[in-house]
Amino acid sequence: MSGEVFQQNLDDKKGSRPGGPFIIQMLFKEQVEMPKQEQILDTMKRHIGEVDCFCCDEKMAGVATLEHIAEFQDGKSPVQLFVMGCSSFEGKSFDAFLKSQMWDCQNDRDRIFEECHYQVMATDMLAGALAAQERADLDMDFTEALAELFPTCEAFYFQNSGKLFLAEDVRNNQISGYDRFIRFGVNVRFFNIEGTEDMLIDTVGMNTLYLPDLQYHFHDVDPNWIVNHAYNVASYILENNNPIQDGETVDGMVNGRMSSQIQWKCQYEEALIQPVREVIDIHMGNHASGGR
Secondary structure, three states, X not given: OOOOOOOOOOOOOOOOOOOOOOEEEEEEOXXXXXXOHHHHHHHHHHHHOOEEEEEEOOOEEEEEEEXXXXXXXXXXXXXXXXXXXXXXOOHHHOOHHHHOOOHHHOXXXXXHHHHOOEEEEEEEEOHHHOOHHHHHHHXXXXXXXXXXXXXXXXXXXXXXXXXXXXXXXXXXXXXXXXXXXXXXXXXXXXXEOOOOOOEEEEEEOHHHHOOOEXXXXXXXXXXXXXXXXXXXXXXXXXXXXXXXXXXXXXXXEEOOEEEEEEEEXXXXXXXXXXXXXXXXXXXXXXXXXXXX
16 A cells, blocks of 8 residues: 555546546557558457448547447437547656556556557547446447557556556456446545544546446455455446435445445445545444544
């Protein structure tokens, strides 16, 4: 766990807006060319289904997903996926706050930021109009297609969650279903509250799907238990399209395992730690900290 001290900053507006674009940064040691249009079409079809490549040059490739249709008041449109041409990358643009929560790549993080000087950005467009589960699957299918299209990619950074992964971990992923999105698109962060015995754990990334993030403010519990609890509850929320109402309860934990013998109350609140967003605050009974 990081020992650095960070200042709470709820004026920080850098976080992704609810339903906003899902943004992927692929990092490279050397410059990389845009794949040929035929290769993009073939790879996207295998991962995503029927697609149409409506633009492709060294600056940008654009694909319409013909099986994922966004519906609006004034009509319908296929969700679009964009891959930008290779550009320069500087690892020093990542501040200590972001780096402190990159749990999946701690041993390689600094090396990646020193060795990778190039990036390819990719994003979806209009996907906020899709149902949460459909979008979660589409964004992960897109991620897997990108990992195949760019074999020299060193690492994936998911802007919405703040997660950094070695590219091989993305390519070798064995998780299926909606938990793919929880794995890559949702980060569970950990903070010690300076000057107290209190800890805070929260999630980032659920609001991309218009689902609530989670927050725990507590003491005298192994934080690794709560990290696991947060991932389990986030998975439950996505799997069931958020059935949790304000004031309801979820199963708590006994000796590191979720148990129906203990119920923790859920309350919708503004997040205590940036980015500003709505969270489900989970009140951990005798272990809860702070006023509610």
